[in-house]
Amino acid sequence: MNNNHFDKMKNGKGFIAALDQSGGSTPKALAAYGVPEDSYAGKDEMFDLVHEMRTRIITSPAFRSDSILGAILFEQTMDRDIEGQYTADYLADKGIVPFLKVDKGLAEQKNGVQLMKPINDLDETLRRANERNIFGTKMRSVIHELNQEGIKAVVDQQFDFGKRIIAADLIPIIEPEVNIHSESKEQSEEMLKEEILKHLDDLSEEENVMLKLTIPTKANLYKELIEHPRVIRVVALSGGYAREKANEKLKKNDGLIASFSRALTADLNVNQSDEEFNETLQQAVDTIYDASVNKE
Template identity: 50%
Template sequence: MDQFEKQFQRIQEGKGFIAALDQSGGSTPKALLGYGIKENVYSGKEEMYRLIHEMRVRVMKDPSFTGDKILGVILFEKTMNGFVDSVPVPEFLWRKNIVPFLKIDKGLKKIESGVKLMKEIPTISERLQDAKSKGIFGTKMRAVIYAKDEAGIIEIAKQQFEVAKVVLENGLIPIIEPEVDINADDKVEIETILREALLAELDKLSSDQNIILKLTLPTEADYYTELIQHENVIRVLALSGGYSRDTACRLLTQNHGMIASFSRALLDDLKVKQSPDQFSKGISTAIEEIYQASIT
């Protein structure tokens, strides 16, 4: 069994969750602020990226951050190209039995028809081949739904699957993430339209085209069971979407077969000035809570 097959099996059958350490240029200042680093502390993007990389390395090196409870990690491109103690990040993670993924979207367009579609992804095939050469197993791309507009929601599903097919053609596994805003007025109706749009796109795939879904926790428990059971779906991940970790974990336990892929809800309690013991306690507590919710 080669590395890809081992990683595929791990994601499909393993117990645990997928951590999201993929804050990009737009969301990095907020992530650093949550970590206790204000914008006036650094100047310029390079220093900002250096600081967020140091935070991520601190997380990845923690003794509790292992494949025992973490199946995979979604990385920002600069993190993929970075190192942990001179070891390339994807290799460092796989040594821990953690499967590396790469965020490939380049941000969102302006809202139209109640949704924000992805911006164009330039030189996508070259980027995918580069990622594959560095040990990346799969990719993630995100778009957001804000309102009940059937045409917009269907367009998001179509765009996500179009990119997913390019990812598959390049030998990687795509995570499709059509996020539903948790504060949307018509969240239940949005989820109904989205589920049908995703099922319609899934049914167009051939038997050897396998994808992962990353979805906002639904209002109705177990609402995405049909997606979880679909033959082309390897796994369905849950994003926290602005919920607190307690709320996200509580909702996740009500959705059997979904596992977490949290970012802020994973990192919320971590601060730059914490002692090693305080930091380790914070990350290990978060990992344990999210793990338990993911195996319920």
């Protein structure tokens, strides 16, 4: 494990950029960037275009380590290069810690939640992640309703995979998202916190995780998680909130930093000049950084 990356993630000021849209969400990400589906033929062209988009973001002068602590990559992005270097190495040279999305998407909803689909090639993916100098991983589940059996299953699955990731000398980002539109969001978050704490208390002193959670309805609900000795950092997903709303909610939570995707890139467009693109990205980075480090 890279000790400098560990220290940066634990103690650095800034946020994590989520650039990990996969096969299912890539068309939406490209469409938001101004690239409609009828402008490319097949998955190969689609992934070429999304890598061009991510390359433009990562190489932008606005994408700097004094604001951005880490970046979460899609597997294809990990295997591609930026300016002659594998993406993770390019990021590391900029002082930004590379993470990899390892889940295969969501299963059908059951007991009010969506577990992750099986990750049958996890061990091989983790081996390759180490070869590519990845620091940690991310995997997402979703909680839609207050259901104890479902929420327990989500957290159990996340930590089961998380322990395998730790054993491979990588840091897992545990991401049990609570749907922001859930009628029982606040109660689900309370139950989720208690289930997470049970697993954290069972970890050994050599086992550490990160958590990626929906910004809670009750401000500072996750303070106990943020301060837990087995937690390196707790980061927040935007969850569908517009950037201004996400930033406003984030500021109310001490110690919680952003790991935004759409809220980071929403105003970027393929037709912008480099100057317009970099200025737009800089504005987004500045506001998200501010919400991550300057609390109310």
